[in-house]
Amino acid sequence: MILTNTTVLGTGVLGAQIIFQTAYHGLPVVGYDITEQALEAANHRLDSLVQTYADYFDAGDRSKAQAARDSIRLSMDLADAVKDADFVIEAVPESLDIKQGTYEALAAVAPERTVFATNSSTLLPSAIAPHTGRPEKFLALHYANHVWQNNTGEIMGTALTGSEAYEAVVDFAERTGLVAIRVLKEQPGYLLNSLLVPFLQAASHLLVNGVADAPTIDKTWKLGTGAPKGPFEIYDIVGLNTAYNISSMGDETSKKFAALLKSEYIEKGKLGAATGEGFYKYN
Template identity: 95%
Template sequence: MILTNTTVLGTGVLGSQIIFQTAYHGLPVVGYDITAQALEAANHRLDSLVQTYADFFDAGDRAKAQAARESIRLTTDLADAVKDAELVIEAVPESLDIKQATYEALAAVAPENTVFATNSSTLLPSAIAPHTGRPEKFLALHYANHVWQNNTGEVMGTELTGSEAYDAVVDFAERTGLVAIRVLKEQPGYLLNSLLVPFLQAASHLLVNGVADAPTIDKTWKLGTGAPKGPFEIYDIVGLNTAYNISSRGDETSQKFAAMLKSEYIEKGKLGAAAGEGFYKYN
């Protein structure tokens, strides 16, 4: 099984990167989102990725990246988006209810042989599988933010995932420039976020408990470890909506952090680096 025609559901920060990464490596890709406004924002994100990819891969030569950009098709019609899809990668908000409803709608219109892959960063695919209508062709393919540089592709199935679908997604990951990471059993957070989330959570607890402010926590981490970014800079890159969705499901202190994110940042449009401001301001 070779997966070529690809559809990505969700055109937010990471969804747009998945779309561009796929197109840049020569595969046809369609991006789907629920509103024209969302697609307008996606167009801006995709346009900005042209120079990012040109600089990273081609010493500033925009020809290949521009061709990739022009090959991408966007739509708000789900049936149209998946009519030719061999692989659908879902990158909708990190909410189990939203994901389950998305797959129920997707299963009704996707071709019978289409493989489904969730990009969920924390949810187990087995919690979604019953809503897909094809659990043997459903698994997780998790991308890291800044896909072009942090190019891991964590592949994790459920007990019902067929080996053919699993191997095909591993092959797809490798053909689109990722280092395929075979996760051998279900684990919340896979490998990357099993390491990252507790680190970010520790930083958020320090903040909401009044131990130190965000810049001080970041500075301490960077000076003490030599890391290029502190936890709140990472929060801004990940996006504060994602941070909110994860924290709101956590313990009491994590929920306090979620409430702070909502009132002091998200409701004020400070959604992270992609929006120009989160914990920090960006050009």
């Protein structure tokens, strides 16, 4: 089983990166989202990634990155987006209800051969598998933000995932420039987010409990550990919508952080580095 024709559901910050990473490594890819506004934003994200990839891989030569950009197709029609798909990567908002509904709609229109993978950051694939219509061809493939540089691909199946589909996704990850990380059993957050999410949560609790402000927390972490970025700088990179969705499902303090994100940042259009402002301002 070779996975070639790829569709990515969700064209947000990470979805757009997954689309571009796949196209840059020579595979046909379609990006799907549900509104014209989302696709317009996706076009801007994809355009901006041309120079990012040119600088990172090709010493500023835009030719290969531009060819990748030109090969990408976007669609608001789910059946159209997946009609030729060997592989569908889902990167919709981090809500179990949204993901389950997405897979129910997807199962009705995708070819029988198509393998599905969720990019969920924190949800277990076994909570989604019954809604896919093909649990033996469903698993998780988790990308890290800034995928061209932080190129881990965490691959995690369920008890029902077939070995053929699993190995095909390992092969896909390697062919698209990722280091395939085999996660041997289901774990919320895989490896990376099992480490990262508690760290970010601890920082958010310090903030909402009034222990220190975001810049002080970041400065303390960077000075004390030598880390290049603090937790709130990482929140801005991840995107505050993602932080909100994850925090909304947490304990009471996490929910207070989610409320803070919504009222002080998200509702004001401050979604993180991708929009030019989150906890910090960006050029």
